[in-house]
Amino acid sequence: AQSVTQPDIHITVSEGASLELRCNYSYGATPYLFWYVQSPGQGLQLLLKYFSGDTLVQGIKGFEAEFKRSQSSFNLRKPSVHWSDAAEYFCAVGPMNYGGATNKLIFGTGTLLAVQP
């Protein structure tokens, strides 16, 4: 069955420290991969996505993610965290044949990031 695992439910980092949020997926083939961020009471904002090509993708707000096929992982990183990065982060996967009308995203359970001053 298709699934997405975010092993860390809650992470606390100090402002200015580096960050890595883990995401592992289980899928029959390489899917489309996404990271979204959700601030309290808000919808989801797309941080970055991977479809093909360079396995290191750059996103908004200084985030990047690396796709590792051998590990079925798509971890999110940021070299220096800002207090405004405190939010919930969701990893999601979508099927390669994304044009089908019934295709849908599968979300991980999310990682709540707290930033200490």
Added chain:
Amino acid sequence: GAVVSQHPSWVICKSGTSVKIECRSLDFQATTMFWYRQFPKQSLMLMATSNEGSKATYEQGVEKDKFLINHASLTLSTLTVTSAHPEDSSFYICSARDPRTPSYEQYFGPGTRLTVT
């Protein structure tokens, strides 16, 4: 970029009444929209896939007679919670697929907080 709006952003209703939530794609035509439900501190649960001009496809366990979805135009989908009860209180988020993008990306609305008293 693609923008999706939701209305209302929050609503309080009495038990037994019905509530309608609107989801609009503001600058693109969305042939497919998705409705999610999110419980506190949990991930998004896909409720249904809404295709313009056809019946919605509901996920297993979602009552289609309780959560009525209408996708009457390429820019508007509505979710009506019928005979709402306190257990229906939740955060409802819609997303719209942008067919202009090669990956058919989903863009999320800001969400609607429903409280049933």
